[in-house]
Amino acid sequence: MATAISDIALTPAAAARVATIAERQNKPAILRLSVEGGGCSGFQYRFGLADAPxxxxxxxxxxxxxxxxxxxSLDLVRGAEVDYVESxxxxxxRVTNPNAASGCGCGTSFSI
Structure with missing residues (x-):
């Protein structure tokens, strides 16, 4: 397990939301971000709570x-920031990914 703060970041707003969800579900406050093939632009982000790294x-x-x-997945999101936004x-x-050449309107899919 490597720790690389500059590889990816979690904003305080996202951390607060993860903590709230984890507490409700009696799980550790660990958010897993993964990238899978698919979505309208080629790759899509997947979020879920993890029991452990x-x-x-x-x-x-x-x-x-x-x-x-x-x-x-890190190769596709290196340098990205995970935020939680309400509108x-x-x-x-939301993932702000400097590696994404384009995205889609839903904000969960991207291409390189």
Whole structure:
């Protein structure tokens, strides 16, 4: 398990939301971000709570909440920031990914 703060970041707003969700579900405050093939632009982000980091995960921590990303997904999101935003259209985790050449309107899909 590697810790690389500059590889990916979790904003305080996202950390607070993860902590709230984890507390409600009686789980550790660990958010897993992974990238899968698919979506309208080629790749899509997947979020979920994790019980523990895996051995190949990169881990970053904000306000006691950990964000974990597997080594394969990290190549696609290195330098990204995970935020939690609320707007009239709803609330969601958002990834600002400097590696994405384009995205889609839903904000969950991207291409390189």
């Amino acid at each position: 895996d051995s190949d995960d990169v881990v970053t921590e904000t306000d006691g909440v950990r964000l974990v990303v597997d080594s394969i 009239l259209g709803g609330a969601a985790f």
